[in-house]
Amino acid sequence: MTEKVEDLTVSYTEDGIETCKELDKVILSKGAWTTILFRYQDWDRTKEIYGPDKYTIRRYQKRAGEYRQQSKFNISSRAQAEGLIKALQGWIEEEPEA
Secondary structure: OEOOHHHOOOOEEEOOEEEEEEEEEEEEEOOOEEEEEEEEEEEEOOOOEEOOOEEEEEEEEEEOOEEEEEEEEEEOOHHHHHHHHHHHHHHHHHOOOO
């Protein structure tokens, strides 16, 4: 585990191959509970290429000085990501500003 939010990653290497390659991340909240949106690609062993972009939202809790993943939500496709964006934009536009 890691002590700094900036060091949290979804990158993963197995047998010398980066099977999950992090492309970008946005830290949505910091503190004892941290939320990060990651953009990544998985390695396709049969085709020997990286697949399409994927997205995941991860929640981490800091305990004993280290961040530990508590939950995650994987956005499985571009269409699902676009649906999520559309829904959030609609809700935000409906809300009066505080």
